[in-house]
Amino acid sequence: MKKHTVIVVDDQKSVRSMIKRWIESDANWEVIGEAANPYEARDLIVEKQPEVMTLDVHMPGMDGIVFLKKLLPQYPMPVIMFSSSTTEGAGITLEALEAGAFDYVTKPTGTPESLIEAKEDLLSKLYESLNYNSSHSSNFKQKTLPLSNKTNSKTIFKRKLILVGSSTGGTTAIRKLLNDVDETFPPILIAQHMPENFTTLFAQRLNSDLKVHVKEAKDKELLQIGTVYIAPGNYHLGIQKLGSEYFTRILQTDKKNGHRPSVDVLFESAAEQEIAGNSIAIILTGMGSDGASGLLKLKNQGCLTIGQNKETCVVYGMPKVAYELGAVLYQVPLDDMVDKIKEIAAQ
Known part of the structure; x- marks a missing residue:
């Protein structure tokens, strides 16, 4: 052998x-x-x-x-x-x-x-x-990416939340995705497989480089337009709805799929709160299956779901499992993902 x-x-x-x-x-x-x-x-x-x-x-x-x-x-x-x-x-x-x-x-x-x-x-x-x-490996961008030249026509967001999950290759994919996001976007919650210390610094670096506000999530924060919330390392990130408002939930329950933060925990919290029909959920590059079952639950409740396509993934693992499970409505190259979000935002 x-x-x-x-x-x-x-x-x-x-x-x-x-x-x-x-x-x-x-x-x-x-x-x-x-x-x-x-x-x-x-x-x-x-x-x-x-x-x-x-x-x-x-x-x-x-x-x-x-x-x-x-x-x-x-x-x-x-x-x-x-x-x-x-x-x-x-x-x-x-x-x-x-x-x-x-x-x-x-x-x-x-x-x-x-x-x-x-x-x-x-x-x-x-x-x-x-x-x-x-x-x-030969196509990694400089730390500060040029702003997109794509049209900036006013987007009407009927969906009030954007949920993102990623693993291997995700730090670069997230940076590329957020480069085309501005302060008019709904709150974006991200579960990226990453340990403590790393998530704090990752959020700080993104916040200093990009035009959208990026922060490491804390418990019971009111989710605000134009803000990105990164799950803290060694904790799960979830959502709770109180009245008409959405808040973060930070949990240190058991690992799920071997991970904490887990993408499934984020996606399933939205499904449990019955806010899937008000959300867009995205699964990016990564190995394994974390996020796939949660994404399917969201899709079945009316969430618009997007998976990164094979050609632009560093590892086509998590998006592949989600796609084969029937959880992905739109399979999209990373460069086109924000355009797709804008296209479906009013649905």
């Missing part, structure tokens, strides 16, 4: 050895090279042509972000970053994702539980990487 191949890039030999042990504990994977810096990694990539690379965000000699920007246009491949869960680590990791990294694993804190969790997360993301759409 031919094994899938990985190279491991980290300046610490002990860390490389640990990552190699984790990877090769699965009989389907083989580490075919180790590098202590980006220069060694570059030579290994040319020689070995691995399927996947793991990369420490802090590298001597050349910053990991610079390395990604130089590497990916020439050698499109999934790169899984290793980062700390600190605010600094989160910031560097978000930059890496914007530079084209496939996904990331947060470094273990040293406890047995954290070591097991990091190992399982890495192996899961290695398998996810086999579905990687390599056409994206």
Whole structure:
């Protein structure tokens, strides 16, 4: 049986050895090279042509972000970053994702539980990487995207809420989607698979770069037009309706589909509150099935549902499952999604 191949890039030999042990504990994977810096990694990539690379965000000699920007246009491949869960680590990791990294694993804190969790997360993301759409790696936009040149004719929104779910590739997809959103849009609630610290910084970065107000959601906030609410890491985001007003709900109930925040929790909360007929729900790039069953419940209650199409997904997993389940009314390229929202907004 031919094994899938990985190279491991980290300046610490002990860390490389640990990552190699984790990877090769699965009989389907083989580490075919180790590098202590980006220069060694570059030579290994040319020689070995691995399927996947793991990369420490802090590298001597050349910053990991610079390395990604130089590497990916020439050698499109999934790169899984290793980062700390600190605010600094989160910031560097978000930059890496914007530079084209496939996904990331947060470094273990040293406890047995954290070591097991990091190992399982890495192996899961290695398998996810086999579905990687390599056409994206050379097309990542600069951090601040140019404003859309599309028509800005007045849109009448009869639907009062927009719900969005995403996972792998989602940070870039969300940025691209929100680039064409302005202050006239209904409240937008987003569940993106992301840990604590990361969501706070992600919301802050989007808020500073885009024309729409973006914030990490807090509990019992009144949902307001022209505002985007990002589910906080390690918490679920839901909705509650009081009278004619809509409010956030922040929950720390069990993980759903292995995730907290979970897209299904967000979608199902709208279904439970019977506000599906007043909503548009969108499922973006990501691995797995989170969000699919919730999206179907929303569609069956009159929600207008949109799925990102295969060609523009980094991983066509969540939208594929939702589409095959019959939960997607419109399957749309990411670039055309805001136009589709405007087109159906008055329904």
